[in-house]
Amino acid sequence: MTKTRFGFVFSAMAFGYAFLYLPILSLVAYSFNESKLVTVWGGFSTKWYGEMFQNETLIHAALQSLKVAALSASVSLILGTLASVAIVRFGPFFGRSILQGVLAAPLVMPEVLLGITMLMLFVAMDQVIGWPDARGLLTISIAHITFSVAYVFVVVQSRLRAFDRSLEEAALDLGARPLQVFVQITLPLIAPALVSGWLLAFTLSLDDLVIASFTSGPGSTTLPMVVFSSVRLGVNPQINALATILLLLVVASVWIANRLIRTTRN
Amino acid sequence: MKKPLSTIGGRLGRIGVLLIPAFWMSLFFVLPFFILVKISISEVRVGVPPYTEIFEWVGGLAFHIKGSLANYSFLISDTLYLDAYLNSIKIAALSTLICLLIGYPMALGISRTVGRTRNFLLVLVILPFWTSFLIRVYAWIGLLKNEGLINAVLQWAGIIDQPLELLHTPFAVYLGITYSYLPFMVLPLYATLERMDHALLEAAADLGARPARAFLSITLPQSFPGIVAGSMLVFIPAIGEFVIPDLLGGPSTLMIGKVLWNEFFLNRDWPLASAVAVVMLVLLIAPLVWWQRHQQIMEEKQG
Numbered sequence: 001m002t003k004t005r006f007g008f009v010f011s012a013m014a015f016g017y018a019f020l021y022l023p024i025l026s027l028v029a030y031s032f033n034e035s036k037l038v039t040v041w042g043g044f045s046t047k048w049y050g051e052m053f054q055n056e057t058l059i060h061a062a063l064q065s066l067k068v069a070a071l072s073a074s075v076s077l078i079l080g081t082l083a084s085v086a087i088v089r090f091g092p093f094f095g096r097s098i099l100q101g102v103l104a105a106p107l108v109m110p111e112v113l114l115g116i117t118m119l120m121l122f123v124a125m126d127q128v129i130g131w132p133d134a135r136g137l138l139t140i141s142i143a144h145i146t147f148s149v150a151y152v153f154v155v156v157q158s159r160l161r162a163f164d165r166s167l168e169e170a171a172l173d174l175g176a177r178p179l180q181v182f183v184q185i186t187l188p189l190i191a192p193a194l195v196s197g198w199l200l201a202f203t204l205s206l207d208d209l210v211i212a213s214f215t216s217g218p219g220s221t222t223l224p225m226v227v228f229s230s231v232r233l234g235v236n237p238q239i240n241a242l243a244t245i246l247l248l249l250v251v252a253s254v255w256i257a258n259r260l261i262r263t264t265r266n
Numbered sequence: 267m268k269k270p271l272s273t274i275g276g277r278l279g280r281i282g283v284l285l286i287p288a289f290w291m292s293l294f295f296v297l298p299f300f301i302l303v304k305i306s307i308s309e310v311r312v313g314v315p316p317y318t319e320i321f322e323w324v325g326g327l328a329f330h331i332k333g334s335l336a337n338y339s340f341l342i343s344d345t346l347y348l349d350a351y352l353n354s355i356k357i358a359a360l361s362t363l364i365c366l367l368i369g370y371p372m373a374l375g376i377s378r379t380v381g382r383t384r385n386f387l388l389v390l391v392i393l394p395f396w397t398s399f400l401i402r403v404y405a406w407i408g409l410l411k412n413e414g415l416i417n418a419v420l421q422w423a424g425i426i427d428q429p430l431e432l433l434h435t436p437f438a439v440y441l442g443i444t445y446s447y448l449p450f451m452v453l454p455l456y457a458t459l460e461r462m463d464h465a466l467l468e469a470a471a472d473l474g475a476r477p478a479r480a481f482l483s484i485t486l487p488q489s490f491p492g493i494v495a496g497s498m499l500v501f502i503p504a505i506g507e508f509v510i511p512d513l514l515g516g517p518s519t520l521m522i523g524k525v526l527w528n529e530f531f532l533n534r535d536w537p538l539a540s541a542v543a544v545v546m547l548v549l550l551i552a553p554l555v556w557w558q559r560h561q562q563i564m565e566e567k568q569g
Contacts, residue, residue, distance in 0.1 A: 009378070012371030013387075019368065020394055020448065023405035026415060030408060038408045039418040083287035090280060095288075101558055102291050108498060108554065110506020112523045116530065116543050117298035123315050124301045146294040149287065179279065207398045210508055214530075224400050231404045231513065235411075243401045250396045254389060 024247060031240035038235060048237040049245075055238060058226055065206055065223040068137055072144035073201035079145065080152025080197060081190075085182075087153075088160040104154065106147040115214030118143040122215065135217030143215045144208060148201035155200065159193035192261075199253075299547070306540035307333035317537050337541035347542065350520040351549065357436070357521060358504035361443040365451040365500050366493065368444070373455035373492070374485075377462070388456070395449050403442055403513055410438055410514070434516035442510040447503070451496040458492030459485070491564055498557050502550055522546055 031049070035042025052058060083103050087096065106114060122132055122139050132139055167189070171181045187194075209224035216222065230236050308317040320333040341347045376387045394402060409415045410432040417429040432438060462485065470480040508523035515521070522542065530539040 009371050009375045012368070013375040016368050016372040016448070016452075017390060019445065020390070023402065023409060023445070024394065024397065026409060027401070027405045037413065038411075038415055039413055079287045079290055082283045083291075086280075086284040086287070090284065093284070097562075099288055099291075102296060103287070105554070106295065108502040108550075110503055110523060110546065110550070112506045112508050112526050113543055113547060116526065116539060117302050118294070120301045120305055120536075120540065121294065121298035127315065142294060146291070149291065203396055207400065209400055210527075224398070227398075227400055227404070228509070231400075231407065235408050239401065239404060240408075243398070243405070246401065247397055250393065254393065254396070258385075258389075 024243075027240045027243040028247065030235075031237065031244045033237070036235075036237055048241040052238040052241045057221075058223070058238070058242070061221050061223045061226040064137060064220060068141050068144060068212075068222060069202045069205035072141045072148055072205045073198045075141075076145045076148035076152050076201045077194060077198045080149045080201075081156050081194065083149065083153050084157035084160050088157050104150055106150040107154065109147070111208070111210035112214075114143070114147055115211040118146070118211065119214040135215060136220040139215045139217070140212050140220065140222065141205075143211050144201075144205040147211065148204055151200045151204065152197035155197040156190060156193045159190045163189050302540050302547075303544055304333075305537055306337055306544045307335060308537050309334065309336070310535050310537050315536070316534060337538050338545075340538065341541055341545060346520070347522075347525065347545075350522045350525045351545070353520045354505050354507075354522040355549075357439060357443065357519075358501050358507075361440055361447070361504055362451075362497050362501045364440065364444045365448050366497065369448055369451035369455055369496065370489075370493075373452050373459050376452075376456050377459040391449050391452050391456075399446060400509060403446060403510055406438065406442055406445070406514060407433060410441075433514065434519075436515065436519050438514035439511050439519050439521070442514045443500075443504050443507060446510065447500040450499040454495035454499065455489060455492040458489045458495075462488050491560075494557065494560060498553065502553065505550065506546060 030038055032044050032046065033040075033042055034045035034047065083099070087100055087103070090096075118139075119135075122135060125131060126133055167185050168181050171185055172178070176184070207224060208222075209228050212222045213225060216225070227239055227242070231239055304320060305317050308320045310316060311318050318332070320331055372391070376384060376391070379387060407414070411417075412429040412431070412433070414433070416432065417426075420426045421429065466484050466488075467480055470484055471477075475483070506523040506526075507521060508527050511519050511521040511524045512527070515524075526539055526542045526546070529535050529542060
């Protein structure tokens with residue numbers, strides 16, 4: 001009886017993982033296909049990679065996206081960490097549960113809602129205080145920071161809740177100032193959460209199409225915007241090549257992260 | 267003298283720590299929703315900004331409000347919008363259910379493994395989340411289109427003569443949403459299943475309960491918080507989904523996110539797009555508030 005049930009769970013898992021990975025693997029396979037048609041194998045070729053790196057629009061947009069992602073990940077890391085400290089450590093204060101709700105809300109907000117509200121804000125601010133008079137990388141970054149704070153907050157606060165506070169208390173007893181304790185003890189202890197929060201914010205920003213489309217202006221086109229307008233017209237082997245490179249980067253960073261965790265544990 | 271000084275510094279520091287993120291979120295997240303409501307009761311016009319001002323100053327601090335609910339009555343009078351809302355709810359709800367049906371056995375399977383196998387299986391669930399969402403949706407175009415891989419395989423196997431119409435159908439939208447949001451269902455489910463008390467299952471088995479019965483009366487109720495969390499993480503973003511219906515759906519697959527996008531970018535009717543957004547928000551608030559209550563109760567229960 002137990003055996004047949006495990007058989008069911010096992011086949012359901014196999015199906016689930018196949019469902020998750022076959023589409024991604026198909027992109028990798030097509031990226032090396034000489035032919036542009038997905039049903040014809042024209043032989044192994046790396047020509048789409050060459051064409052992709054020659055594609056100036058794509059490369060320019062990728063660089064813009066990297067700038068936005070680095071800036072918004074860094075700022076949202078700071079804001080999200082401050083918010084986590086306030087929520088986890090300050091005890092009850094007025095408006096705590098409202099702040100908690102507001103901090104987590106962007107996690108589940110549909111992107112079109114976030115995008116349109118951000119744009120309306122920028123336009124209204126321009127009317128009232130004359131800033132920002134043009135939309136571009138800065139407005140995209142502000143929008144990305146606002147939703148990324150939620151992700152950083154969730155990751156960092158769960159780490160803050162979980163760890164042993166006795167080290168902090170010992171340092172305080174020995175006369176260290178609160179700020180000193182935070183920098184020398186708390187920060188190193190929550191460092192893994194900070195790294196994953198930053199990476200999460202970076203990835204989300206790099207991948208966002210909808211919010212960037214609402215908050216960008218002329219001349220500031222991010223990578224997802226270029227990818228979207230290209231795939232709307234159909235299959236494009238250069239995008240397959242881009243997907244493969246992206247996948248490779250992600251697998252490599254996960255592998256490195258795992259190695260690091262294992263070596264620090266040993 | 268040192269002690270009071272440091273407490274004053276500490277208090278100022280604490281206020282700063284609290285106020286900086288609170289200020290940012292109020293300015294860039296809460297305030298915009300009020301502006302959205304304001305623009306939704308204005309009228310469209312040609313110019314910058316493309317909507318009329320609803321406050322008219324009549325000297326000093328007095329002003330008239332010239333808002334109108336015309337955009338909202340238009341939303342009700344034109345069945346396109348109502349159809350799009352209902353269709354979005356239907357598509358999001360059914361996709362959530364499919365995610366649950368596929369994701370539950372996966373989470374259960376992962377929770378029964380140990381050590382490195384478990385880590386590996388978990389990483390495999392999280393990995394797609396780190397790759398581009400847009401590109402993963404795009405992958406389905408190559409699989410689903412008439413000259414795509416699925417039709418080629420089916421024709422080669424002699425199952426069909428003519429290619430099946432798969433891309434630009436409601437089926438493709440369900441598939442796309444299920445595929446994109448599956449990790450969001452598996453992870454919370456796994457988190458509750460992993461914490462589950464296995465002694466109860468053993469006791470049930472000792473008392474002669476069949477696995478199916480033990481599952482229904484022990485495992486399923488205990489994993490309820492995971493089911494709720496996973497369903498929320500799939501259902502709510504799916505309601506407003508734009509990329510998936512745009513790339514995989516056809517002209518008949520109406521979803522409210524796409525309607526909003528078109529109203530905004532193609533028709534350039536900001537006030538109407540704002541009204542569409544306000545109604546979407548109102549629809550989402552009820553499940554969100556319920557979920558937060560539910561989470562708070564669970565937290566209190568855990569102590």
